[in-house]
Amino acid sequence: MTTTTIAGHAVDVNEEGFLTRPEEWTEDLAPELARLIGLELTDAHWALIRFLREDHAAQGETATLRRVSTRTGTPVKTLFTLFPGKPAKKMAYVAGLPKPKGCV
Numbered sequence: 001m002t003t004t005t006i007a008g009h010a011v012d013v014n015e016e017g018f019l020t021r022p023e024e025w026t027e028d029l030a031p032e033l034a035r036l037i038g039l040e041l042t043d044a045h046w047a048l049i050r051f052l053r054e055d056h057a058a059q060g061e062t063a064t065l066r067r068v069s070t071r072t073g074t075p076v077k078t079l080f081t082l083f084p085g086k087p088a089k090k091m092a093y094v095a096g097l098p099k100p101k102g103c104v
Contacts, residue, residue: 007032018093022056025096033094045082048072052095062092062100
């Protein structure tokens with residue numbers, strides 16, 4: 001585990017840059033985390049990020065792409081548009097959560 005500073009906040013991250021302590025995440029961090037992976041957040045991004053945070057608190061693990069799509073009513077194609085390439089991994093990263101199970 002490494003400590004780094006993102007948007008003026010000292011946070012613990014793993015070797016891939018994911019926050020290791022989700023409680024360190026704040027909404028101030030999300031735009032900077034998004035910028036680091038080439039995204040600019042819109043209201044659609046924020047709705048998914050907030051869902052992920054709430055779901056993680058309730059379930060104790062990061063939601064999979066299928067769960068996000070099903071629970072939010074967002075088509076998978078839209079998730080790929082908002083978070084190109086690896087949407088589950090990118091959503092979790094910006095939301096300050098661990099990678100979902102099954103993500104490489």
